[in-house]
Amino acid sequence: MCSPRSIFSEYFPMSSLWMENKPSFGETDLLCPQPRQFPMLLWLLLLLILAPGRDQSDKLTLQAPHSVFEGDEVVLRCQARGEAREIHFYRNEYQIQPNFTLKSVSRNDDKYHCSALMRGFWGWKKENSKHLTIQIQELFPPPMLISRPFSPIEGSPVTLKCETWLPPQRSDIQLRFCFFRKDEALGSGWNSSPELKLPTVWSEDAESYWCQAETVTPHIRKRSLRSQLYVQRIPVSDVNLEIQPPEGQLTEGENLLLICSVAKGTGTVTFSWHREGTVRSLGRKTQRSLSAELQILTVKESDAGRYYCAADNIHGPVLSKLVRVTLSIPVSRPVLTVMSPRMKAMVGDVVELHCESQSGSPPILYRFYHENVTLGSSSVPSGRAAFKFSLTVEHSGNYSCEAENSLGVQHSDRVIISVTVPVSHPVVTFSPAGTEAVVGDVLELHCEAQRGSPPILYWFYYKNVTLGSREAPFGGGASFNLTLMAEHSGNFSCGADNGLGVQHSEMVILSIIGPPSNKTFLITVGVTAGLLSILGLAATAALVHHFRTRRNSERPSITGTPSCSPREFQEPSRTSNTNPQEPPDPVQLQPVYDNVNPRDSDLVYSEIWSTQHTKENSANSPRKHREDKEPTVIYSDVKRAYPDDSAGQASIGDSDLEDAAENYENVPCILPALDH
Template identity: 60%
Template sequence: MLLWLLLLILAPGGGQSGVSPKAFLLLKPPWSTHFQKDRVTLTCRDFHFPAQGDISWYYNGMSLNKESEEIRIEKTGYYTCKTRRSSLSEPVYVEFSTDWLILQAPYPVFEGDKEVALRCLGRDEASIIEKTFYKNELKISSTSPFTLNPVPRDNGKYHCTAKKKSWISSKETSKPLTIQLQELFSPPVLTVSPSQPTEGSAVTLKCETWLSPQRSDIQLQFCFFREDKAVGSGWSSDPELKFPIMWSENSGSYWCQAETVTHRVRKRSLRSQIRVQRVPVSDVNLEIYPPEGQLIEGQNLLLICSVAKGTGTVTFSWHKEGTVRSLGTKIQRSLSAELWIHTVKEHDAGRYYCAADNIHGPIISKLITVTLRIPVSHPVFTFNLAGAQAVMGDVVELHCEAQRGSPPILYWFYHKNVTLGNSSAPFGGGMSFNLTLTAEHSGNYSCGADNGLGVRRSEVVTLNITGPSSNTYKASLITVGVPTGLLSVLGLAAATAVLVGCFRTQRSSGGPFATGTPSYSPSEFQEPSWSRTSNVDPPNPKHSEPPALKEPQPVYSNVNLGDSNLDYCQIWNIPHAKENSANSPRRHWEDKEPTIIYSELKKAYPDGSTGQDSNRDIDEDATENYENVPCTSSAVDH
């Protein structure tokens, strides 16, 4: 018997590959034990009825050289068959007995069947008066046929006895019989697809089994387990379980169970170790938004770290070159992650990179440079004066500078909101604009700065221009030919804020003015309002510098030059206030009248004459052509 089993295993098709459907055998008549010379046939079938071609028969593991679907047998032994589309059938043991009494069991009997009937049969049934059934030498019934309910799975040994009618009491006993149970369905086999899953991929588990076509009405249900815990939705009629995504932590020992819905037959598969492979991260890349790293101060910076490959939980981190601590870390199951830097400042400019790691070690991206453009701040507008005050004819430097802002910066200069000009600072800093002052240049000045991110204006600065007016220039031209003595007086007067008035009139020998009367005479002089002080001392000013004095405007009149040969010039000399005048007592202008200087100037003609024949005899006038007149009250009246 052991040799037969070994041969059966080694026979072609004896090793079951997966759960290929098995061929199965049908006995006719359907008993596994017969009397010798009984006519018995075997039929080989598979899932397709009838079986088609290439049928192989085996007797005790040896080929019978028969290919028909049905064969007649006469020998005791084990019979199997297979077809081209099936694996080897379960073996059936058929016995041909020479005994007088046999015990018959039907074939096939499947595990889980509700009942099975045993038949005790003698060669002469008419002579038998009593039959008794035994299991493992114990009497179990005296009824024939005897029905077992349910079908036992203990491989017990059954036999029967029979009493014959005879004047001599006799008893026959059958050989022991073991009920040949056929598999209702094969033990399930758990299959995994794909066989070596990677993280992030879908995996399908299948609990494969084979249900005998002779019991095709039986319904099966399935359940899947990881270690000792059910996964999925529990028991189901579907033999497949699909995982949309598998991760490395889902690795483990898996198995499945199959059972009939009546729970009479349950079988489990072997355990299968599923190892979910993790794909290391690769091709780590850092992207930034706005693109190319061109940001304006105050905007938000988006850093996107991504990997081309990599599965499972990935740890993303962002870094700035030169810093030890990371800018941020995110752990997630994805191929990319984002990090926002809100309201970027000037110190956020630099080179950035990111790293990704899924346990195999961090992979670092390339460096990305982030540049920051800073809008210009409100510029500061200043004057650069040659002296303490702006005087007409001076060249003043107008300077505009924004303390912050990315270069290049374009500056505009404005006078009364009219553009004077512009200048560019390609490397930042300030710019200057030179302006030659005229009387029209008094007023408000400002500047603007722009580096393409918006124009900013400075505060308005007022420029007051002092100095001689246009008539003063005329007076200056009149005194161009005056000798050094008079020029020194005029220079001193100009240095001390002088107001010059020149009057011309005709003089006869020792007489009064002949023609022309000036509309502004020395006797008509009045103090300017800025030179007057009240009798009560005013409070000390808040600032150390005194307020700027307004220049008095002299009154001029045309002089009839008909026959005159004498010019008069009057000069008021007004002393300057000292720097500490705000802290010293003031003097009333009434205490000291302004000094008035007169000068007589003899008019010389190109031909050497004085212009009047009646005055040609006055040699002294021709030789001494000017005279300084002291400033006294009598002189003023004169």
């Protein structure tokens, strides 16, 4: 029941010696002490309280390998002396699993221990083992990045090496490597080779590089420090510009190729092309090469000049020598202009032809043509060519010119020159021919100038008074018809004008003689009419008196019954004319009988009409008829106002007729009698 030995041996191990030499007690002494034993029990309890406790390491012991490599698996064991439960393992006071793998040696001062609940005198109590440090050895050191060469020349290869090693105890472990520029992996990624070869490096590749090394099993990865790569650049030199086609001889419209090259220089080179005298470059290219090309399409005259190129790879631009580019330009289509002293060229004028091409490589040969016949030629280095000549009549027609250089010929448009010939002195002729004519004949005046450019305007004159005008639009002559009267005896002439001045003909005298050959017949008809007038004298006298009264009281009527007023037929109408000197056409009516100033009579003029008059009448005619549908005059006569007047005037004006109305007779009302 109570076993002092077990209790003392359990809780007071240090007193085991004492227990062996303690006084003899019975087994029931402690459980059932006797009064005489109380001092001894008190003394034992005091020893129990004051006696030092048993060391913890004796109760729990942490078992672990003393030295391991990175990546090795570590197994921890907790050895307990006595009954224990709920055993836990700790690293730096943090609970861990008993089995784990060490992956890093970054912390070699980790402290490990274990804990458990152990049965004690007073029940279950948590006990801890002593702290233990595990020595971890590095599997391989962090790699070091090495470049060979250390400072490469731009464009040359570089070898990068990720250098590390394994301990002899772990030489069987396989490593793999990966290289980086900044944060970008190079090559194909992880590789078993610790070296990476870069075929070429450029100045822009001068960055920080680093590498990583790792084991496949166990997985231990380490990286190197960053290492800066320095790349040397060689400046460009011996810049040269080449032109195709060779020697810079081009024809306008072709393509020009400019090739810029350098003999030395590394890295990225910037090429630029320039034409002398211009600020802006013609083109620019940046590339990793020792030459570059620029093509100028469809060159024109303004592209001629001297060219050069420049190359730069950060150390400053280097210029090439100047190369000249010349262009052979075909002549453009020439323009022909005519320089004349006046708007209309005249015979005798000095005319100058100008032929000019706006573009073309000199020298240019100009030729001038008249109706495809060469007039002359001229070769000029630049500008235009001129050709002068004096105009004749034969120079009218088409003119052109052509321009020619080594690249071809161009023809101008045709220009028409019309040489205006002034009219010569015209000649006036009569038809019928002769210098005598009979009253009442229709005389044709013909005026013609033998020379002169059309259109020609002809004027016809009688005693320097304009009779009228006619135009000949295509040249030749013109005619004017006139019904002759007695007063038309005199001088006739004509003039011709084509805008360069009027030329007058010589005057031709025409004499007007008596009536035509049927005069006897007409007189007979007149006498018969007179007898019929006497037979009806009474009626006729009344009618005459009636019409005279009506003439004095009323104005002539245009419509209605035909009037018997003598003023209606003798007063000429006032018609407008574009030329105030040009008379209207002569009267178209032809009399059946007329008599002008018989010698043995007091009549000045007598006439019998049998046809209608027309609307148009001559201004020179002594009579002008109004338009009417019926014949208005059958018989009329004009008596002398003063029979004894010795003046014997051949014609009487309108004012005289007004004053001598009583001396005029007109008997239109006998027409029905004549018709019957």
